[in-house]
Structures are given as C-alpha cells and as structure tokens.
Amino acid sequence: MDTEKHIIFRLKEQTFAVHVQQIVSIERALSLTEIPRTPGFMKGVTEMRGVMTPIIDLRERLNLGGVDITDQTRTLVVQVDEMQIGMVVDQATEVKDIPASFIKSAPKLVGEIKDTFLLGVATIDDELILLLDLEQIIQFTEKNQLQEIINDIDESGKTIES
Template structure:
C-alpha cells in the first residue's frame, strides 16, 4: 500500500540549546542569515527588535530568550526563520536551521508533562524520527497575539 502525503507532516528542523525542534514547513516563508535589526524600547526581552525584510516590517523573536535559555552570541550558523502567523510575518531567531523532513504522523506523541525548562504550552508534541527526538512547537502559544501586536504598534509609533 502506498502512503498518502497526508500521513506525513513536512517540517523544518532547527536547533536551539543543543536540542532539535520542528515546525510545519507550511508556516515558513524563508530562512535568513542574521541581519541588522532595529530595537524597540519597552518590549519583552525576547523580542530583539524588527527588521525591514523586502519592505515588510518583521518583528524578531529570539527563541532562546523566549524559552528562558542562557543567552548565546549569534554566529554564522544563527538563522532567522520567517514565518507567517495570523497574517503577519514574524522572524524566529534560532541557533541553526538545517533540515526539511517528512515526519510520519504516527511517530508524533503528545507532549510529556515536563520537557526540560520549556513551558509545556509551547509544545505540540514530540516526534521520533530515526534515532532523533524532535520537539514540535506550538507556534500559537509562542507568538501570543497581544505581544506581537504591542511590538508592531510600538514600532509604528516610532516611525
């Protein structure tokens, strides 16, 4: 029997704090190297600023800071994953982004009660992929609407 495409979740895999994470590739618009950004005063620490990406003002969220991980200098491997979230472009700063894979849906399990120091609401599940364990992110929780709207509103007031 041939597996249907719907039996897999095409995902982008990225690294954060020496762990592998994944999110649906359908959310991803592009993956960019680190660029100059404009800091926005009065925003949470994990919002590093905004950038003008092809004429679109894009808020940048450092996922290390969002998850309360230790700060780390940005390197040549650091990437910004530009995603579409509720009709808004958002950049997620990660340590590295390197794979697009098809995760079989039957390999995805619900999030365990405790996953390191990450708030459980940020996790949709965990996937076993070969000998890898991938943490599937809940983008809706990570990018709560009020935080993003507040950042964009502040940026517009500065212009």
C-alpha cells in the same frame, strides 16, 4: 503514509521543528532596529521584502538563555496569524518528513520548555524532535504590542523614541 514536511532547527542541544507551510524564508544574520520597552526576547524589527518584521530570540523566549550568534545562526521568518515574525535560532539544519503517526502529545515539561509551546514530540532516528506551536510562542498581548510597534513604524517611517 501521512507525512508532513517540517523545518528542523536547533536551540542549544535540542532539536525543534515547525511545519514548512509556516516558514516564509530562512535568513542569515539581519540588521535590526531595537525597540524600547519590549520584552527581553524581542530583539527588534527589520524590514523584509517591504514588511516590518519583529525579530525574537527563540532561545530566550523558551527560557534557554540567549542565542550566541555564529556562522550557523539563522532567522526563521514565519507567518503567525497574519503577522510575519523572525525567530533567531542556533542552526536550521534540514527539511524533514515527519509521519503523523510518529507525533505524540507533548509531556508537561520537556527540559525547561513548557508543553504550551509544543504541538507534540516525535522520535526519528533516535532523536527527540520538539514540534513548536508558533501561535503560542507569541501570545495575544505580545501580538498586540508588536502590531502597535509595527503600525507606529509604518506611520512614521522610523521608530518612536522612548
């Protein structure tokens, strides 16, 4: 049976998954440098293993409100199109094998989440799991903006004041 490993995480009461190959690491709370004039879901940047990494609040990005930082809060560090990005989530719970046959295409809207952010949905043990499409989480214009910010920081060694 064709199965793929996914990291399972929670936002509010909903369960999400991303393919394990896209995950670089899972971190606890990180210290951030805030960046002016960026979208509200951009929380700032941090340096991770020598790489400037933008951090986004995934709850805010998906219009689910902001993350409440707790002991369970984690930052999933993912690779999206040559860029390392940290996504703050309520909780990262486990690695799970999801059989390809369990994955169905996403309905147009799941709760408040548009299908553009989803690769599909799977039901395992009576739990609906939303599979995120990371390429859609950070869209093209935002990617360019992030890349510019990272380049500015890398060149100057610090953030540019607004």
